Amino acid sequence: MDVVEVIRQRKSIRAFRPDPVPREVLSEIVELALRAPSWANTQPWELAVVAGAKLEAIKEALSKPDGAGSLPDFPGPEEFPEPYKVRFQNLAAGMSEAAKKGRRGKQVGEWYLQWPRLYGAPAVIYILIDRSFCEQRSGLNVYAVFDCGLLAQNIMLLAADRGLGTIVQAQAVHSPNVVRRILGIPDSKMILVGMAIGYPDWDHPINQFRSDREPAERVVEWYGFD
Ligand SMILES: Cc1cc2nc3c(=O)[nH]c(=O)nc-3n(C[C@H](O)[C@H](O)[C@H](O)COP(=O)(O)O)c2cc1C
Structure with missing residues (x-):
């Protein structure tokens, strides 16, 4: 696929087939994705690619009622002032509508x-940043986080190009201590996000949903173009 096509096709996948993703496929994706740019080429990221028994242990731990055993390393937004609130609400409404459609509509609650369980994904890629670089005297090193976003998008586009689905999940890191404990990752590594990755279950109604976007004229101002 060319880059335009892959950008058009990529979307968050919320139902995966159980088929494992071969390590070679994941390895090729992450190696290419590491070409992402970063502040002064500092490459602030480290990746933990997890599947099999380790991933199952994480899913089990997150599924327990006390799974939220620690605060996220990176707190989410506290408030959604307009226009962000309505966008959030539109997303929730659109997803729940889509999930109700089709023969499998009654699986919504279950879904x-x-x-x-990371929507059934057979693998997850965690993006980590060393605490020494991320927590600076003046506060959070936002550019390290920004750089990791560029890496994440590379991963998602490369995955889509290979017929794989992804979703960035803040939910996957709401208990970073659980992930650190199971994988033996030291506290000095902050866990930014988890990206579930696998082959999409295209029959699942939730995957029929496509999020919308504000039109460019609402969010782009042009200067000096007469
Ligand atoms: C930082 C970040 C965190 C996210 N966390 C979650 C999450 O916890 N659960 C979820 O279902 N989707 C999550 N998403 C996916 C967004 O909801 C999704 O990207 C957005 O609705 C746009 O849809 P699209 O990715 O299909 O284009 C997250 C996305 C980002 C970038």
């Missing part, structure tokens, strides 16, 4: 409970 929603799948988030601690």
